Amino acid sequence: MTELVVRRLLIDLETPFARHWCGGDAFRTALFNALSMSFPVGEQFFIDSVRNGFKALPADRQESFKREVQGFVGQEATHRRIHALFNGHLEKQGLVNAWAPRALKRLKLLEGADPRHWLAITAANEHFTAIFAEWMLRNHDWLDGSEARLKTMWLWHSAEESEHKSTAFDLYQALGGSHAWRIIWFRRVTLIFLGDTMRQTVNNLRRDGTLWKWSTWKSAGEYLFGKRGLIRQSYKPWKDYLRRDFHPSQQESDLSQRWLEDNVREFTPVGA
Numbered sequence: 527m528t529e530l531v532v533r534r535l536l537i538d539l540e541t542p543f544a545r546h547w548c549g550g551d552a553f554r555t556a557l558f559n560a561l562s563m564s565f566p567v568g569e570q571f572f573i574d575s576v577r578n579g580f581k582a583l584p585a586d587r588q589e590s591f592k593r594e595v596q597g598f599v600g601q602e603a604t605h606r607r608i609h610a611l612f613n614g615h616l617e618k619q620g621l622v623n624a625w626a627p628r629a630l631k632r633l634k635l636l637e638g639a640d641p642r643h644w645l646a647i648t649a650a651n652e653h654f655t656a657i658f659a660e661w662m663l664r665n666h667d668w669l670d671g672s673e674a675r676l677k678t679m680w681l682w683h684s685a686e687e688s689e690h691k692s693t694a695f696d697l698y699q700a701l702g703g704s705h706a707w708r709i710i711w712f713r714r715v716t717l718i719f720l721g722d723t724m725r726q727t728v729n730n731l732r733r734d735g736t737l738w739k740w741s742t743w744k745s746a747g748e749y750l751f752g753k754r755g756l757i758r759q760s761y762k763p764w765k766d767y768l769r770r771d772f773h774p775s776q777q778e779s780d781l782s783q784r785w786l787e788d789n790v791r792e793f794t795p796v797g798a
């Protein structure tokens with residue numbers, strides 16, 4: 527079982543930030559903004575799936591998951607709240623969140639489905655976030671030139687994603703979820719997640735007036751496919767999920783632990 531601490535982040539999210547807050551880079555800003563736009567709806571869904579999965583466990587198995595589920599819910603609820611504040615500024619900057627309403631419509635189709643489907647979808651998304659999180663912590667210099675409070679927000683979220691990456695997966699297994707369905711949902715989630723990320727990033731760039739700038743595409747190429755690029759470095763960990771004996775704990779999380787240890791001044795533990 528993982529001991530999950532809920533942390534209140536001590537950063538100011540009232541003060542507005544620059545349009546190209548991510549080191550002045552239009553592409554990276556648009557991509558991170560897109561991801562942030564998906565969080566309030568996505569993370570509420572993860573909370574609901576983990577809660578429902580927990581309730582579906584036989585009473586004698588619930589005890590061993592209880593604290594971890596509480597920690598998971600607390601962490602994701604904090605992420606939602608912080609990103610909703612962040613997204614409020616994006617709205618004032620004239621960006622439009624088309625991802626959230628689309629995701630809500632899709633999630634409606636899952637009402638009444640077996641909790642294992644919800645958990646398989648959540649575990650797949652959590653694998654994506656965990657890969658992204660470790661990659662981000664490894665390449666944190668991409669956030670250099672951003673305001674310290676924003677850099678802290680992204681790295682804190684990354685560290686906690688890495689920390690709770692096994693919760694949905696373990697619940698899915700505990701409920702007897704099959705390998706076949708885990709893979710079916712992982713493939714679907716991959717297409718949906720990448721499609722939505724791309725659409726919202728393009729939407730953000732268009733509204734920002736930077737979609738057709740050479741510098742935007744140059745940055746996208748380097749950031750996604752360069753030597754340290756997100757797609758280039760994420761393919762292998764993405765593929766690992768397909769293995770029958772895969773478990774999220776097999777993937778690195780040293781960087782997240784270290785970040786949390788080195789940055790204790792940035793948060794206070796809640797209810798500890």
Ligand SMILES: [Fe+2]
Nearest residue numbers: 569602605687
């Ligand atoms: Fe999160």
Ligand SMILES: [Fe+2]
Nearest residue numbers: 602652655687
């Ligand atoms: Fe998460």
